[in-house]
Each structure stands twice: as structure tokens, then as C-alpha cells.
Amino acid sequence: MYHLENNQVYVGFIIDLNYKNPHLFPYMEFQRFKHHPQISKVLEGGKRVAYGARAVTKGGFQSMPKAAFPGGAMLGCSVGLVNLPRIKGNHNAMYSGMAAAEAAYAAINMGRSGDVLESYDAELRSGPVGKDLRTVRNVAPLAARFGPFGGLVLGGFDMWFQSIFKFSLFGTIKHGKTDAQSTGKAANYSKIDYPKPDGKLSFDRLTNVSFAMTNHEESQPSHLHLTDPACQFL
Numbered sequence: 001m002y003h004l005e006n007n008q009v010y011v012g013f014i015i016d017l018n019y020k021n022p023h024l025f026p027y028m029e030f031q032r033f034k035h036h037p038q039i040s041k042v043l044e045g046g047k048r049v050a051y052g053a054r055a056v057t058k059g060g061f062q063s064m065p066k067a068a069f070p071g072g073a074m075l076g077c078s079v080g081l082v083n084l085p086r087i088k089g090n091h092n093a094m095y096s097g098m099a100a101a102e103a104a105y106a107a108i109n110m111g112r113s114g115d116v117l118e119s120y121d122a123e124l125r126s127g128p129v130g131k132d133l134r135t136v137r138n139v140a141p142l143a144a145r146f147g148p149f150g151g152l153v154l155g156g157f158d159m160w161f162q163s164i165f166k167f168s169l170f171g172t173i174k175h176g177k178t179d180a181q182s183t184g185k186a187a188n189y190s191k192i193d194y195p196k197p198d199g200k201l202s203f204d205r206l207t208n209v210s211f212a213m214t215n216h217e218e219s220q221p222s223h224l225h226l227t228d229p230a231c232q233f234l
């Protein structure tokens, strides 16, 4: 929860997508969270101003895709530049914008167009962004293997060791399975009975979408297609 001027707050809630129970509903978890006494005591009597949702791409250094392609580049969170232990990505998003602009400017000056900004991708990995993300790259995989406490201790040691000796005793640990592979079968888990939104602190999705300031053409064709429409999860 971030406190702003004019008695306003931003409330954010992050859910890892490697949860096992497929009945878990991230949207409703957040609505329920707002009723926790520590949160509700701040929100009560307030007015909803805006609502939004986004994915935090937190795979880090070992999950970064190639950031440049013919005629274009990906920046910020589309490359997954969040520093997970610090839960911060703004600094790297800005650095990536600067690096892409420098590479594009140099390319235009050389009369190039529509090719791949290889120097941008290289700068992202070897410059300040890469250094920032490389140091913390083992924290999440260690937490996945040894639990949050073990991950914190070993990850803390790894970050400290790297900042002194410039290499990691662990090398680069892979993330293991994908989030989707963590999802269990619905039949093996109980349904979660989420309380109905009260319209004061918690709201249904349709009402919240109208506070999301999103704008799209109503007639857009659906771009999501089920590979097996007979497959039922719920």
C-alpha cells in the first residue's frame, strides 16, 4: 500500500501464478484482501478512483527473451526486467528506454532502417539492467527449492557473495517447471467460497473494469482460442 497526497492510497496485490488449486481466483483474492482489518481500516469511508490489473513478468535475467527484432524492440516489463527481491522495475524500464533510444539514434545516423538493434539487446544484458538482474537471478529459484525462508537466506548470501567476488557459487539456477505446470486438477482441490463483494471495499469485475480507463474496439475478433474446447477445468 502506497500513501499519496490528498489522503489517497494505491493498493496492490501480487499473486504468483504457480498456485496449485485451480479454483483460486486472483481477482477475488484481492477483493478479500481489502477486507483484512489492517487494510480495511485505511480504506473504509474512502472512494474508489481507479482500478487496474497487470502481469508482473518476474522471471528475471534467465528468462529475458531477445529484446530486439527486425524494425522493433521490446522495453521494460515486456522483456521482464523486474528486480524480484526489490519488487522494482521502474528503474530498469527507464534504462531500457534510454538504451533503445541510443541504439535507434545510432542506427538512424548510419542510414539503417528496419534491421535488428543488436546493440540494444547487448547493452540490456551487459549494462546497468543486466548487472542489476544478474545479481539477483538465483533468488526466486532458490526460494522455489528451499522455501521462502531458505530462499531468503541462500539468496541473500548469493547476492552478497556476487557483489564481492563477481560470480555466483550456484552459477545460474533454472526456474524448473512453468507456472502452468504447477496447476493441479480441479477435482483434487476444494472450491473456494469467496465472499460476495460488498460494493464499498470490494467490487465485481465488470464494475471495476469501468474504472480501468481501458479503451478498445467492441468488434475486435477474439484472439484467444481453446485448443481443446471439450476440456473443462471448473
Ligand SMILES: Cc1cc2nc3c(=O)[nH]c(=O)nc-3n(C[C@H](O)[C@H](O)[C@H](O)COP(=O)(O)OP(=O)(O)OC[C@H]3O[C@@H](n4cnc5c(N)ncnc54)[C@H](O)[C@@H]3O)c2cc1C
Pocket: 012, 013, 014, 054, 055, 056, 075, 076, 077, 078, 081, 082, 087, 088, 089, 090, 091, 093
Ligand atoms: C503491484 C505492483 C507494485 C510495484 N511496485 C513497484 C515499486 O515500488 N517500484 C518499482 O520500481 N516498480 C514497481 N513495480 C513494477 C513496475 O510497475 C514495472 O516494472 C514498470 O511499471 C514497468 O514499466 P513499463 O513501462 O515496462 O510497463 P507499464 O508501466 O506496465 O506500462 C505499459 C503501458 O502500456 C499500456 N498498454 C498495454 N497494452 C496496450 C495497448 N494494446 N495499447 C495501448 N497501451 C497499452 C498499459 O496501459 C500501460 O500504461 C510494481 C508492479 C506492481 C504490479
